[in-house]
Each structure stands twice: as structure tokens, then as C-alpha cells.
Amino acid sequence: MSATLTGICKGLPVSPLPVYRGRDPLIGHAPTRAHGLNATEQKTALENALRYFPSSLHEDLAPEFAQEFVAHGHIYMYRFIPDIKMRAYPIGDYPCKTKKAAAIMLMIMNNLDHTVAQFPEELVTYGGNGQVFSNWAQFWIVMNYLSEMTEEQTLVMNSGHPQGLFPSHAEAPRLVITNGMVIPNYSSREMYNRLFALGVTMYGQMTAGSYCYIGPQGIVHGTTITVLNAGRRCFKSGDLSGRVLLTSGLGGMSGAQAKAAVISGCIGVIAEVNKEALVKRHKQGWVMEVIDDLDQLVTRIIMSSKQRKRVVTVQDDSEEDMEEVSQTQTLTQAQKATANLSKDVINKMVSEVVQYMLIMEQKKIPIKRTDINKHVLKDNSKAYTEIFRQAKERLKNVFGLEVTELELTATKTKSKVYILLNTLDADTHSDFVDMSSEEPRMTLLLIVLSIIFMNQGEVITDALLWHILQKLDINCDEGKDHEVFGDVKRILTVDFTKQMYLEYTKIPNSETPIHEFRWGLRAHKEISKRKILDFVCKVYDNMRPENWNTQYREVIRSEGGREDQETAGTSNA
Incomplete structure (x- = not known):
């Protein structure tokens, strides 16, 4: 079988028959069609399929087509799938006598393009049953007719079957199509299924069987x-x-x-x-973006909502949450709400809120007011402000954890998300590149944050990040775990994104999928850019921070414009 446009326009290949390659297991296929035909009708369906071929080939093709019918409920003639990349080629590449015929060829092949069609090998463009043709023999015959068509001819099609080229004139249509010719008041789904199985009708949807599909x-x-x-x-x-x-x-x-x-x-x-x-x-x-984790999805919605300046929620009780978030509760109101509660009850609620926040922080999941009310306070949500105030004090005094707010601002309301920061040891991550650490994932995170920070614009494409990590002997291949960090790609694109350490977004309108990494909201709160730059300086044999002009200015800006005196003195020396 020829793999050229000229080859597929020469007519149905029967001498010799193309090699049977079966269905491509790597692409989607139409479900098995219900037909309801009895044995006699199944024989008719087989005869209808064989009518396109010389009788000398019937003995060879009949068992094959019969097997297709049993397996798939229809005879698609997989043997005759063209050995050519199915796509819309430039209109001038099609061998034809009129450009109008070439345009029809182009549209047919576009409808069957593997990146366009839903089930390309079953000739279905969209909708589950929107057929371009009923079988592949029809494709070959139609392409041959179109290559021979002149401005004085019209091709007549009936449910995928080419009736032939008929004499017409230059002002007449070059193509006349009818599909699914059944009468609604006197037909049913079962009747259509039987007729499609017989090969005498097909449903072309709106633009599949008329060759003008343009996608979503x-x-x-x-x-x-x-x-x-x-x-x-x-x-x-x-x-x-x-x-x-x-x-x-x-x-x-x-x-x-x-x-x-x-x-x-x-x-x-x-x-x-x-x-x-x-x-x-x-x-x-x-x-x-593609997300397969519900928690990550919720976090992503919150982040996107912040960027678009409006609060959203995806809980089932979203209307109640929105109403609650929109109300501003004063401390006095909260104290009144706790006035009728005993001290033991209040202490118990504070302890439960503290425990809940510690668990969420351990999982690195952002803490939301609506979640505290829903999962902890429940019927006592009116006491939220007072209980939360006491919980914050206990977290700071007992655990050394500061409750830090990441505010998502809207036009009229505010939805607050919280994380916990360690206030006992400000230098926790000063020596973070320690491969023997009990927290290797944190080591990986800070290496990646360093790479992003040192990249111009503080954003980096996923391809470039994978390349740099490979240079550092940190394997990012899917299915291959790093001996220290594990599944690096999943940790960066899923886990750290869910925890808001990283932002991982797709660049819109890119021809091939390209993603970008940025620092996440939690990283901006927890990790000092100065320590990141100091680490990079150590890697480069104690190079001075000022040598990286752009990054150094960003460090100063992030610290409120106050230059570190010791660094300034060293610079002036």
C-alpha cells in the first residue's frame, strides 16, 4: 500500500491485498456496536461489505470481515487503513483536476487525523458515532473519484457509500451528501443499529459525515x-x-x-x-492543566481565585461558606458567643483546633477558616474568632509556631488561608543541602527553589529544570526513583504544588505542552531568599552575593530595601 497522496488516490488496493496489521492498540477505539441481526441478516451484512471487491477476493476476505463483525458489531475493514499519516496536507499537494476536489480531500483527511478524530480507525470523528465513512473501502473509492473529478461532475454520497460521479456543470455542487436516511416517526435506535450493522446507513453527526469538522x-x-x-x-x-x-x-x-x-x-x-x-x-x-488529586485541585482553585481577585469554594456547602466568609466577625462578637460556654469546653475546642492545625501543617496542607468551622467547631462556629485567637497564642507559646496568613482578596470578601512558621530556630534551613538529612524532600525542594531563584525572571520551564537536575545527577525520568529523593517528577509537580511550595502551570496556547515552575505562596513565607543566595555563593567558591546583580537586588527588595550591614561592609572593603 502506497504511503503517498498519489497512492491513496489510485483506487481500492486489491492487487496485491495490503498486509493485515490489525488495530492500533495505542489509540482509542469505538465500543462494540449492538446490532441485533439474525444469522441471515449477518450474512447480508457480509455480502454488503464484499460488494466493493472482485469476487476472486471474497474467499480470502469473507472470514476476516466475519470475524470483525463478531468482534466489533460492524465491518470497518481494518486491513485497508491507509499506510499514510492521516492529516490535512497543503491543498496543492493533492493530485486532482479541480481545487474544489482537493479541498474535499483535505477536509476528509482532517476529519480522520488521529489528533482530531475520536476513534480514527473506526472512521469516527466525534460524538461516539459521527462517521466519516462506514468502512475504509469507501475512503479509497471516494479519494479516487475526487482525484478524477472535473468542474463538470458531481460526486453523490449516501451514508458513506459513493453512488458515483455524475455529469453536472460548473455552477452545480461538486458534492451532494445524504446521511442517516431514516424516518424518525417510523424508526428507533434499535432499527438504526441494525441498518448501520448491515452497512446501508450511518450517522454523520453534523460535521463528521459532511467532512467539515473544526473541533471544539x-x-x-x-x-x-x-x-x-x-x-x-x-x-x-x-x-x-x-x-x-x-x-x-x-x-x-x-x-x-x-x-x-x-x-x-x-x-x-x-x-x-x-x-x-x-x-x-x-x-x-x-x-x-491536568490534576488528578482532589486536594491539589482545591489548592489550585484557591490560588487561581486569588489571582482573579475573587473568593471561591468547592465544598458541597459552598453557599454557607461564602456567606460565612463574607461576614466580618469582631472579637467582641466572638467573646459574646463564648460567654455561655464553660472554661473546660472552650479549652477543649482550643485544643482540638490546635491539634487540627498541627496535623494540617504536618501534611503541609494550607489551613482554611471554613475547614476549621466545618471539621472542628461545627455548631460553635460563631465562637471562631475567640477560639482561633487562643489557639494562635498556644501554638506560639507552647510549640514556637507562628500562624501566618496568606490572604486571598476579593472585591467584597476575604478568604483566609494559614500556614505555621517555626519561630524557635530561624536558622533551621541554613545548612539545608545535607544528603544525610532526615528530610531529603526538603533538600530537594531547596535545590529546586535555588535553581528557580537564580534563573532570570524567577520562573523556569519544566524542560530546563529537568535538564539542570539531570546535570546534578538527580534523575527525573518517570518510573525511575532517585535513590535519595524517590519519584522526583511527582514530588515537584504534585506534592510540592499541593503544599503550595511550588506553582506548576501550563503556558497557554503553546503548540506542545510547556509548563513553568515558580515559587509558591508557602515558599515565599517560609524560605529566605538571602539564604538561597548565600548557599549559591558557597557552591561557587564563596563568590560574593553582589556578583549576581539581579538576584541580589531581589534579596534587598524582599527584605524591605534594607541592605545587610555586614554584607555592605564587606562589599565596600
Whole structure:
């Protein structure tokens, strides 16, 4: 079988028959079709498939096609899948007599492109059953007809079957198509399934069987309008900044939902059970990030909400949480709420809040007011401010931990997220590069933060970071654990992101998926940039910090513009 455009336009290859290669196990395939045909009807389906081939080949092809029918509920003729990269080639590359025919060829091959079609080997472009053709024999015959078509001919198609080239004129359509010719009032899903199995009809959806599929972009406008109108109806506002659109589906049409969320200004969270569909939309740029951890998703929503200047929550009781967060409770109000509670009850609640915060900090999960109320205080949430004040004092006086606030600001409300910082030993991480440390993950984190900080712009692509870590003999390959750190790639892209030490985001509209790393909110609070720069200086044989002009200025800026006197004196010496 020829792997050229000229070759696929020469007609159905029958002498010799192409080698049977079977289905590609690395791509998605259509589910087995229910047909309901009896033995006689199954024989008819086989005869309908064999009609495209010389009778001399029927003995060879009949058992193969029969097996396909039993296995998949339809005869797709996998043997005749063209051995060519299926895509839309430049229109001038197609062998034809009229550019209009070349345009049709281009659209057909675009509909069957593996990066476009849902089930390319079953000739399904989208929707689960949107067929371009019923079988691959039809593809070959149609491509041959189109290569021979003139401006005085019209190709007539009926549910994937080419009826032939008919004389017409230059002003007539070059192509006339009918698909799924059944009468709704006198048909049913079962009847359609039988007719499709027989090979006499097919469902072409809107743009699969008419060869003009353009992907989710064809529906993104309408989806965006729907999202905006939903916002106007539910929130009485066209401003969806920070709102969460929670939906599902990343198929050929529903893939537009993610982009519609971006255009509308809200945060889109789209669930998808089909990994192949998810990966395809991510590679195409319709989806910006892929997250498979619920806690990490919640953290990412909070961070995105902060960037978009509005508070969101994804709990089931989100309306109650939003109402609670929007209210400003004074200390006096909280004290009144605790007035009727005994000292023992208050101490118990304070202890439970402290214990909860210590557990969350141990897991490096940001602590939220709504979570404390929901999981600890519950019916006593009105006493939150007073209980939280006492819990903060106990954490500082007993454990040496400072409760530090990471504030996510909105136009009218404030949602507060907290972390705990060690105040007993300010030099905890001064000698952090210690491969024998009991906390090797912290060592890895600080190495990565050093690399990011020293990179121009304090941001680094994932590819460059992997390259630098490999140079340091820190293996980042998937499936291969580092002997000290473990699964480096997962720790950096999942664990540290969830803990807010790192931000890991996809660069929008990149042709191939490119991600960037930045310092996370927790890293900015817990880790001194001066110590990072001092460490780098030691690595470079005690080079002075001022030699890195950009990074040194950032250190001074992060410290409020006050230059360290000892460093300044050394510099002036």
C-alpha cells in the first residue's frame, strides 16, 4: 500500500491485498456496536461489505470481515487503513483536476487525523458515532473519484457509500451528501443499529459525515454565551471572575467548555473519565492543566481565585461558606458567643483546633477558616474568632509556631488561608543541602527553589529544570526513583504544588505542552531568599552575593530595601 497522496488516490488496493496489521492498540477505539441481526441478516451484512471487491477476493476476505463483525458489531475493514499519516496536507499537494476536489480531500483527511478524530480507525470523528465513512473501502473509492473529478461532475454520497460521479456543470455542487436516511416517526435506535450493522446507513453527526469538522472551536462561541448567561441568571452579574464552572466532558464538542470558562473569566473545572480524551484536549491547548488529586485541585482553585481577585469554594456547602466568609466577625462578637460556654469546653475546642492545625501543617496542607468551622467547631462556629485567637497564642507559646496568613482578596470578601512558621530556630534551613538529612524532600525542594531563584525572571520551564537536575545527577525520568529523593517528577509537580511550595502551570496556547515552575505562596513565607543566595555563593567558591546583580537586588527588595550591614561592609572593603 502506497504511503503517498498519489497512492491513496489510485483506487481500492486489491492487487496485491495490503498486509493485515490489525488495530492500533495505542489509540482509542469505538465500543462494540449492538446490532441485533439474525444469522441471515449477518450474512447480508457480509455480502454488503464484499460488494466493493472482485469476487476472486471474497474467499480470502469473507472470514476476516466475519470475524470483525463478531468482534466489533460492524465491518470497518481494518486491513485497508491507509499506510499514510492521516492529516490535512497543503491543498496543492493533492493530485486532482479541480481545487474544489482537493479541498474535499483535505477536509476528509482532517476529519480522520488521529489528533482530531475520536476513534480514527473506526472512521469516527466525534460524538461516539459521527462517521466519516462506514468502512475504509469507501475512503479509497471516494479519494479516487475526487482525484478524477472535473468542474463538470458531481460526486453523490449516501451514508458513506459513493453512488458515483455524475455529469453536472460548473455552477452545480461538486458534492451532494445524504446521511442517516431514516424516518424518525417510523424508526428507533434499535432499527438504526441494525441498518448501520448491515452497512446501508450511518450517522454523520453534523460535521463528521459532511467532512467539515473544526473541533471544539465550532461550539466554543455558543458555549461561552451559555456560561455568561448562566452567570447573569444565577449571580445577577456578567462578571464571573473567581467563580468556578464545575462540569464534565472533554469530547469533540464538550472540549469547548474549558476554553469557554477562560473566555468568560471564571475558573473551569472539567471532569473527564477518558484519559485519552483528556490528554488530547490538553495537548491541543483546550485544557491548561491536568490534576488528578482532589486536594491539589482545591489548592489550585484557591490560588487561581486569588489571582482573579475573587473568593471561591468547592465544598458541597459552598453557599454557607461564602456567606460565612463574607461576614466580618469582631472579637467582641466572638467573646459574646463564648460567654455561655464553660472554661473546660472552650479549652477543649482550643485544643482540638490546635491539634487540627498541627496535623494540617504536618501534611503541609494550607489551613482554611471554613475547614476549621466545618471539621472542628461545627455548631460553635460563631465562637471562631475567640477560639482561633487562643489557639494562635498556644501554638506560639507552647510549640514556637507562628500562624501566618496568606490572604486571598476579593472585591467584597476575604478568604483566609494559614500556614505555621517555626519561630524557635530561624536558622533551621541554613545548612539545608545535607544528603544525610532526615528530610531529603526538603533538600530537594531547596535545590529546586535555588535553581528557580537564580534563573532570570524567577520562573523556569519544566524542560530546563529537568535538564539542570539531570546535570546534578538527580534523575527525573518517570518510573525511575532517585535513590535519595524517590519519584522526583511527582514530588515537584504534585506534592510540592499541593503544599503550595511550588506553582506548576501550563503556558497557554503553546503548540506542545510547556509548563513553568515558580515559587509558591508557602515558599515565599517560609524560605529566605538571602539564604538561597548565600548557599549559591558557597557552591561557587564563596563568590560574593553582589556578583549576581539581579538576584541580589531581589534579596534587598524582599527584605524591605534594607541592605545587610555586614554584607555592605564587606562589599565596600
